[in-house]
Amino acid sequence: MTTPILQAKNVHKTYRLGRVDVPVLRDASIAVNRAEWVAILGASGSGKSTLMHLLGGLDRPDTGKGSIVFEGRDLAKMSARELDQYRARSVGFVFQSYHLLPELTVLENVLSGAMVRHGRIGYTARKSALCERGEGLLGVMGLSHRLSHRPVELSGGERQRVAIARSLINQPSVLLADEPTGNLDTKTGEAILDAIERLRERDGAEDRQTIVMVTHSRDVARRADRLVELVDGRVRSEGVAAGAS
Helix, strand or coil, rough: CCCCEEEEEEEEEEECCCEEEEEEEEEEEECCCCCCEEEEECCCCCCCHHHHHHHHCCCCCCCCCCCCCCEEEEHHHHCCHHHHHHHHHEEECCCCCCCCCCCCCHHHHHHHHHHHHHHHHHHHHHHHHHHHHHHHHHHCCCCCCCCCCCCHCCHHHHHHHHHHHHCCCCCCCECCCECCCCCCHHHHHHHHHHHHHHHHCCHHHHHHEEEEEEEHHHHCCCCEEEEEEECCCEEECCCCCCCCC
């Protein structure tokens, strides 16, 4: 049996709003296999983004109520340094907002993720190889002609493609994408998903990028290998996505 690369095991997450406890996740579990594309589908407020934040180590489950496990290790048992390394090396993040630095060029924005991981000295030593990888990612994204442009010169779809390339510069084990097409029109969103599929198709089936993508759109979810549906903080259904081969 294949061991999942990333799991949420019976997690609960509650937020305190004033004097009121608001439960967001209730005994939610999900297992993601290596090279798999999983779509987490649900309405606004169903707990999708909260689950994504837990999987990425950006937040923790309620104490004693569930665990997040990456390659057999519970994130709660990692030191602060190990957790920082997990977020910088093992997972890549893409959000609705692009979070590009306006003063940097497209290529510099992509490489900024590598500088965070390696530090200035480590980045300098690897700069040539990193630039080559960054240019390659942007090429697959259809942005080879935009390397020297600033974010203000790009469309929304182009900015999101830059953000995706940046999230992959460190070759993360898992790409976590939270509504990556949520701010885009349908045509532009389809182009983003096409670009993600091209990235996965570059490698053999076993080496494909593992992806967990949050979405409220069934059309987006159909692109995935498997669909997990959240309703009121609980996993209500799982199945093969309509577009999976």
